[in-house]
Amino acid sequence: MPFANTEIPGRFQALLAERGIRMTGQRRAILNVIETAKKHLDASQILRRARKLDPAIDRSTVYRTLDLLKRHGLIDELDLMHLDGEAHYYERKLNRDHIHMACLRCGKITEFVSDLFETLKVQIEKECGHRIVVARLEIGGYCSRCQT
Amino acid sequence: MPFANTEIPGRFQALLAERGIRMTGQRRAILNVIETAKKHLDASQILRRARKLDPAIDRSTVYRTLDLLKRHGLIDELDLMHLDGEAHYYERKLNRDHIHMACLRCGKITEFVSDLFETLKVQIEKECGHRIVVARLEIGGYCSRCQT
């Protein structure tokens, strides 16, 4: 197979290489899972999917890699209102923060970008003299389909 | 501004009584701790303080009471960017949501309210057709004293 999925040079790999971070098969698998995920995954789900690419991969490697990516600002950690247990969810950090809304009835997660949110962050930085590194706006409520 | 708490103690008790919730010595102790707290407390800290009022109180009673208060919308659960472990922090829910900003270096938590935040919530409700029950904006960054 000329193009195995581990060969897809994702953005993560390039960014980590730039910083001199060592690349391993396990990390490639985990990065691949996160980069191609179509929904928010928690550590267990990432482990399960990564094992399809590299069956021997260990749970602690997943946690260590998530920690690495967090420290390098490549992923965001979400709580999603703890709709389902206390696990954290992870997603690639994009240029723009987005807001997560969790439906308390059906569990659906809706994402949302907002200029007003960006303005709010700037206002906070100005008024408080804080430098914002990460901003997480999570909302719990009822989506349009679940309202009584 | 943080904990601008001008309300009379015992407000929780009154609100719970209104709803026909049974009042026990243990609950009174826990409510008292949360109502008089001057900083955000996690479950273990609440337990420790509540035991000064009622030494036999159990950890599971604390969790069950916190759950009760959450369900009745009397307290908010915070993560505070998981600055110190994975525990949750609790605070009385006030009329107005406030934003929590955690300094990633010194750990200081700063709170503030913002009209723009209120506007943003209204905008989200309108544009997405969601009904917001709880909105949590948590920010990690560096406070004015900790900036390099």
Place this chain on the structure above:
DNA sequence: TTAAGTGCAAATATTTTGCTGTCAC
């Protein structure tokens, strides 16, 4: 070569649950 990374097993941390006896109403 060798520091960084990994697997494994055990430890920690946080929260939840089953059960039985107790107490607020």
Place this chain on the structure above:
DNA sequence: GTGACAGCAAAATATTTGCACTTAA
């Protein structure tokens, strides 16, 4: 009196760590 609540112990869930072996650079 009775249904809600509490204490206890054990389980469940989520994450971290120590250590010896392996591997990327």
